[in-house]
Amino acid sequence: EAAVTQSPRNKVTVTGGNVTLSCRQTNSHNYMYWYRQDTGHGLRLIHYSYGAGNLQIGDVPDGYKATRTTQEDFFLLLELASPSQTSLYFCASKQGRNYAEQFFGPGTRLTVL
Amino acid sequence: GEQVEQRPPHLSVREGDSAFIICTYTDSATAYFYWYKQEPGAGLQLLMSVFSNVDRKEEQGLTVLLNKKDKRLSLNLTAAHPGDSAVYFCAVAMATGGNNKLTFGQGTVLSVIP
Numbered sequence: 001e002a003a004v005t006q007s008p009r010n011k012v013t014v015t016g017g018n019v020t021l022s023c024r025q026t027n028s029h030n031y032m033y034w035y036r037q038d039t040g041h042g043l044r045l046i047h048y049s050y051g052a053g054n055l056q057i058g059d060v061p062d063g064y065k066a067t068r069t070t071q072e073d074f075f076l077l078l079e080l081a082s083p084s085q086t087s088l089y090f091c092a093s094k095q096g097r098n099y100a101e102q103f104f105g106p107g108t109r110l111t112v113l
Numbered sequence: 114g115e116q117v118e119q120r121p122p123h124l125s126v127r128e129g130d131s132a133f134i135i136c137t138y139t140d141s142a143t144a145y146f147y148w149y150k151q152e153p154g155a156g157l158q159l160l161m162s163v164f165s166n167v168d169r170k171e172e173q174g175l176t177v178l179l180n181k182k183d184k185r186l187s188l189n190l191t192a193a194h195p196g197d198s199a200v201y202f203c204a205v206a207m208a209t210g211g212n213n214k215l216t217f218g219q220g221t222v223l224s225v226i227p
Contacts, residue, residue, distance in 0.1 A: 004156070031213055042119070042202055042217035043157075050213070059114070059216075090156060094213070099164065101147070102215065104156035 023091030030096035119218025136203035144208035
């Protein structure tokens with residue numbers, strides 16, 4: 001089964017702080033995703049990528065940057081964190097073929113004070 | 114863009130009863146449909162996937178119905194047990210570009226009372 005890991009699992013920062021969330025997948029999937037999960041909204045797509053060096057804009061990208069450095073690693077960057085970015089963040093990966101499912105990491109809980 | 118509405122937001126059933134969750138979507142070009150389960154402190158686990166050529170799918174006490182005319186997707190858990198207590202999400206994707214971009218419902222918190 002696909003393995004997706006995230007670090008850190010929990011992070012507390014202050015308003016204006018600089019945060020990097022990391023995601024690694026070990027199954028050579030083409031696609032990787034960053035979502036945020038908030039009560040009443042489900043999961044919303046922030047950014048995604050279909051390969052190293054590629055970045056696609058998701059549905060809620062404001063205030064976030066992302067970078068896909070290798071096939072395995074996808075990072076989410078918050079350069080000036082705000083309290084509205086307090087959320088549970090999930091990374092996912094997927095093969096590029098149709099019908100393939102997304103595999104999710106365990107999540108990172110970010111609190112911005 | 115695609116909009117997905119999921120109901121109810123909270124659902125409480127007794128052990129052995131059925132639990133029914135429904136999602137509606139807006140885009141008729143939607144072709145891929147998923148149900149995920151999220152247990153406390155964990156990521157999402159795929160329960161079942163169906164594609165637009167399927168109206169009904171049953172697996173291990175779960176029944177998924179797809180009504181493309183009404184743009185409605187449902188999940189029925191028959192004979193729920195306490196281990197089914199979790200958050201359930203529907204997710205859909207368009208036919209164009211494959212199923213590479215999912216739109217999720219808001220989630221349903223299911224509590225199964227022993």
